[in-house]
Amino acid sequence: MKVSEDEAWAAFGRRDRAFDGCFVVAVLTTRIYCRPSCAARRPLRENVRFYERAGEAITAGFRACLRCQPDSVARDEAAVQRALALMQEADEPVRLESLAEAVGYAPHHFQRLFTRAVGLSPAAYFRSLRAQRLRRALEENETVTEAIYEAGYSGPSRFYEEAGKQLGMTPSAWRDGGRGETIRWAVADSIVGPLLVAVTGRGICRLTFGEGEEALRRRFPKATLVHDPDAPLIRAALEAVAEPARRHDLPVDVSGSAFQQRVWAELRKIPPGETRSYADIAAAVGQPGAVRAVGTANGSNPVAVLVPCHRVIRSDGSLGGYAGGLDRKRQLLRAEGVELESPTLL
Ligand SMILES: [Zn+2]
Structure with missing residues (x-):
């Protein structure tokens, strides 16, 4: 045997699965042999024999235990x-x-x-295999999105959905200032100036202009904040902002009233380079009379640019408001190729 009798006896005593396959334990009183991890009661040491192979136990006249099936x-x-x-x-x-x-x-x-x-x-x-592949792909690829596909995910949503299963912010954590949550964040330059990007394991929870760690801390006083500019989702968010004309598929982890959630979901359907009026959105969420409420929900969108509230303008073609300032709204729309026709109204 590769292990000593004392080691074998000790492994048998603690039902150590690591030794299954190394030896079998034959019991003289029952004429049965077991694997070391068998759940059966332990006999006295003087009543056991150890064999390296099941065949030796069989030759010596023992039968395989039905409970632990040592032959398998x-x-x-x-x-x-x-x-x-x-x-x-x-x-x-x-x-x-x-x-x-x-x-x-x-x-x-x-x-x-x-x-x-x-x-x-x-x-x-x-x-875990796929996560390893992703880490490798991230080192070799230009963009996070390419790496996600290369690692074998069907798309970014699928990837973050999976990542978020263990890590996402729960609704109760949202209510409680992010208690128990880890929020990764970074501030980076963009076409519209410095952006704060903050993410949970489930998605982007905040993307705002001109904010920093203190603002994030005020919003999530009980969360653990980690400055992490290399977090894949932060990098992906910044890549998406840098390519305004491209549709993206990044998850957001935001909390709002049912009405706000409906408005924000509707905003995400507006393709780059197109605009909708506040009245269009109100009609799309089934509340045509709620134009003003749509404006308010738009203004409270916590993930600027990627939840494209900048694509909503007034029915007369004027820009309406923007939390980040009208200059930024104009800049974002132009970057997507929107023709701003009536400059006098802007
Ligand atoms: Zn057994």
Whole structure:
């Protein structure tokens, strides 16, 4: 045996799964042999024999335990190895059912087996693989978006949705000043001057003009603020701002009333280079009479540029208001190629 009898006895005593496959434990009183991790009651040491291979126990007249099935250890290990290889080769997440079928196990049983051997469920393992690929792709690619696709995500939304499952800000945290949340932030230059960008694991929670850490601290007094200009989502947000004519697909993590949320969602549907009137948005959210309320919801949009409230103008073609100042609104629209026809009204 590769391990001493004392080591084997100790491993057996603590039901150490790491030793499954290294040896089997045969019990003289029951004539049964087990893997070291078997859940059965421990016999007296004088009643056990250790064998490196199950075959030796069988030759000595022992039968395999029905509970821990010591003969299946090698088969289990091979199945896990094969599943790992399948996932490493796959570009898309492999469903548990297909994985289990490929290695010849029932899904539920295989899930447990895999998780025990690897320390992660198959799904979690695939996510960690993809996160590694993303880190590599981020080093090699110009933009975060390219890297996200290259790492095998179907798109930025999908990526952040997955990232946000563990990390997103909960509604209660929003109400409570960001308690328990980590918010990453940076201030960076843009075509419309310095921008504050702040993100949670779920999305962009703030993008504003002329603000800094103190403003963020006032808004989220109980959150942990981390200055992190290299955070992928911050980089992606700044890339999106720098390319105003391109549609982007970045997640936002904002909190507002149901009406505000509806207005902001509607804003995100306006393509770059187009504008809508406040009345258009009011009609689109099903409240044609609420033009003024739309204006207010527009003004309280916490994620400027990417939730494009600058694309909403007055029905007469004049710009209306803008939290960041009308100069910026004009600049943003021009950068997207909007013709501002009636300069006298601007
Ligand atoms: Zn057993």
